[in-house]
Amino acid sequence: MDILIKNAKIFTMDEKGIIEKGDILIKDGKIHKIDEKITANGAEVIDATGKLVFPGFIDAHSHIGMWEDSVGFEGADGNEDSDPVTPHLRAIDAINPFDRSFEEAIAGGVTCVATGPGSANVIGGQFCVVKTYGKRVDKMVIKEPAAMKVAFGENPKSVYHEKHQAPQTRMATAAILREALFKAKEYLNKKLEAEKDEEKDPPEFDMKSESLIKVLNKEIPLKAHAHRADDIFTAIRIAKEFDVNLTLDHVTDGYLIVDELKEENIPCIVGPNLTDRSKVELKNLDFKNPGILAKNGILVAIMTDHPVIPQKYLTLCAALACKSGMDELEALKAITINPAKILGVDSRVGSIKEGKDADIVIYSGHPFELFSEVEYVLINGQVVYKRK
Template sequence: MTNNSFVIQGGRILPVEGAPIDNGTLVVRDGVIDSIGGPETPVPADLPTIDASGRWIVPGLIDAHVHLGVYEEGEGWAGMDTNELTDPVTAHVRAIDAINPADLGFADAVASGVLAVNVNPGSGNPIGGQTVAIKCVGRTVDEMAMVAPSGLKSALGENPKRVYGEQKKTPSTRLGTAAVIRGAFVDAQNYQAKRAAADDGKPVDRDLKLEALSSVLRREIPWRQHCHRADDIATALRIADEFGYRLVIDHGTEAHLLADVLAERQVPVIIGPLMVSRSKVEVRNRSVANPGLLARAGVTIALTTDHPVVPIAHFIHQAALAVKEGLDRTTAMEAMTINPARILGVDDRIGSLLPGKDADFCVWSGDPLDVLSRVETAYIDGVVVHG
């Protein structure tokens, strides 16, 4: 019998997709959830049993927007690989090629219940590069990766305007940033048309930038749009209408001002970071009440620390503060589990506790939204990775 097959009994289980189960039973075989239920659930005689009485069993949390491994803590410039600031359009660069699994932040993530993340390039470029959804433990990023790429990062607002304005290059304004993005998509459309029209004997030379943008146009991966202000969110919607891709709003500081529009269009918002100062003009309306405003309007939300902007160990604390300011508790848990899993396209594997899914979960000492609770044991694929 492998060490990733066992039974946990007696705890309060939060499946997320389903009602909480008191005195629950969770059966794991070969790193996969075999069954879940109440105390009457059959317990296989061949499996060891772990007593979780008085504990809470919760799916691994998922932060859908971080810079773990590409912006290493305590390393200075040597560990800073978030932005390739040599060209406004770097759709061909991939976060997976810069992630260091030895970044201290991964251990912090696991110890605080975050077992999976989506690593993004930075927001210095109008088009920053390809994101990757990974689990938080592994010797190499290839072992950790679940979906690569899981999206293509883009930025509107102050950051690209500042970076290239200081270089006296385009884009130095919001209208310039939008023009760069639109121009890149037109180039990708022309590239697709050229490839479709090419004779078999005359292949079109490959272009990694345009291939990445074409995957967005074909709706294979989402367009991950960094934007804070409501006017930038409106621009994101306008460009998405023009080119027809799947849009995800990242940060969404003022998304509540357009909540009805986002809800009607079913555009999800990955909101945060929440525990930060108003460090620039476009985040002056930051508030831990905003997730609740969005959720009550019918917008699908996920939470983010934007680690290392907010250290990932405080992911759960952001949720607790949002609940304090009106976010429904159930929605808060969904915003850290199944909602980001769906946004990243990994909800068939993680994000809830259901038979057939990966045994990625944590045993908490109590209610995870209680600041006094802590992760006692964390499992990825049924293997203990913390505790």
């Protein structure tokens, strides 16, 4: 059924800016029309008088469905910490859409997430971008694979130190990543040579190297877990060595090296900030970080790192960044259009625009105000949440 949202204050998050009073017509799961007054016979009408309408919120770094809510080992499927190099692992094979965190995410206005492996391994595996509503992950996917997770700093060091194997130093982490990329590059070159010359044999199939081809071809970026400044620079160094795309995730020390990051112009996915300083590399944790990066022209998204911060609190993280100096509009962009751009899905989600997926959140007030309520959530033009 067509849906007509009427009389709303619309935060489009695109070039149209804020429409003080307008209507949105939804057809076949897409945003069909945006105008001041729309009539549509037979459409279900949602009266949004006095309400605020936003595109569905997006988290560019989550592990939702990978570590299930209120479940221990049986539901922990995010770290295959038996091998530091696992690029062939795919998040879609571990996500449980029946985890109640998805319901809570929807109730919090989060309609789209990038979710995938954790940071135990130097190469953890392949992230995907999914909608938060559905029973079958294959039907929830927007983009898969979306990125290749790699990790620097304390996490891979601590995991493999306990196992008495490499990496136990930052040097080993970098070397292991380089080795995997060199092998994949050699593997790809041999494949291409065999395609051009039938007398040459292709390389013996290697699933790990095969999985890294999309990185080498710049189809997906390395998604680099890096908190500390030196780890951030190592991630950048290796990305340049192999001429691959990169996103910097966590970036806790980002505001301390903002001049360098501005020069590099690499997207930064910042957080989780609503947490304690549980390890050494978090000593500079501060909510002012995303605002400082954004003010210097860096493309910034704000993350929860669910379950570190529950997925439903994405807007709270953006609100606290705003409270710490981030421009309000930039904070909204950091959970809508910016993560969509960083993840390469902005043609479908991230703003309220004709032709895009009808992922829409209707609020009683501004989402950065604590007592504002989510009234409706639509995903693919379907009402998936309505406040009782």
